[in-house]
Amino acid sequence: MTEITIRRMTGADLAPVMAIERATFPADAWTESMMRGELADQPRTRHYVVALLDGAVVAYGGLAAAGDQADVQTIAVLAEHRRLGIGRKIMDELLAEAVRRGAESVFLEVRADNESAQAMYDDFGFERIGTRVSYYDDGTDAIVMTRKTDG
Template sequence: MMISYRLMQSRDVAGVFKVDQACFSHNWTEDSYQAETKNILSNYIVAEVDGEIIGFGGFWQVLDEAHITNIAVRETYRQTGVGQRIMNAMLALALEKGCVGMTLEVRGDNQPAINFYLKNKFTREGRRKDYYGTGMDGIIMWRYGLE
């Protein structure tokens, strides 16, 4: 099985949306992802096997910071390194574009995601109360230095 990693194109939106639907309960719309293909701040990496999108990750570049919007991998491909390779591609792209740091919010009860970010040299920097809805705080995480 050969997995390729590349920048998202508008033809990938339907596949990205399918992954979103399978992974998240507070989903973006297909139109949101289509808009991301035209957003000058937006940078998305897709993971693809035999023409099927199996994962993706994106960030918005705001000045010299990369703000992760989302990372998702289909359940059958989790724990295989796909998410890590998407993160590596995002870090490399952000560095190439002149970013000096990367940030995100993650649900406070999403320990697997928190562990993934900690493994990738992110640190907990704060909390956004009720960010994901009543009683669902967001943990603000940062990584300074992308090399």
């Protein structure tokens, strides 16, 4: 595998990012308008990154941060590039940004049926603190998780 590069997401990345979004979250994908809104708040309250493999966008992730709290908004990796550590690289960057912004805690929601993502978040020290019943558009619950930052 070629080295993965993580860089800040720009509007020029929207086409591949939206393709990954629709492929990864078919039941409840964000719209392009929603993603543009997230990018419009960058860098004020948002930090979005893409992962490049051989120059192509294969993953992305985003963080919202305000005050002493940050929220992982999303992480998505193309199916054929999963289990290669790309999601972990993105999470490392999002957590580092949370520290840079002075966040003391980071929160996220993860689908109750996404065991591989839950395992990654466990590895990063996130703890389950609750459930949002029928949170996703298809009725799947979300598990709410949090961790303190290392900052």
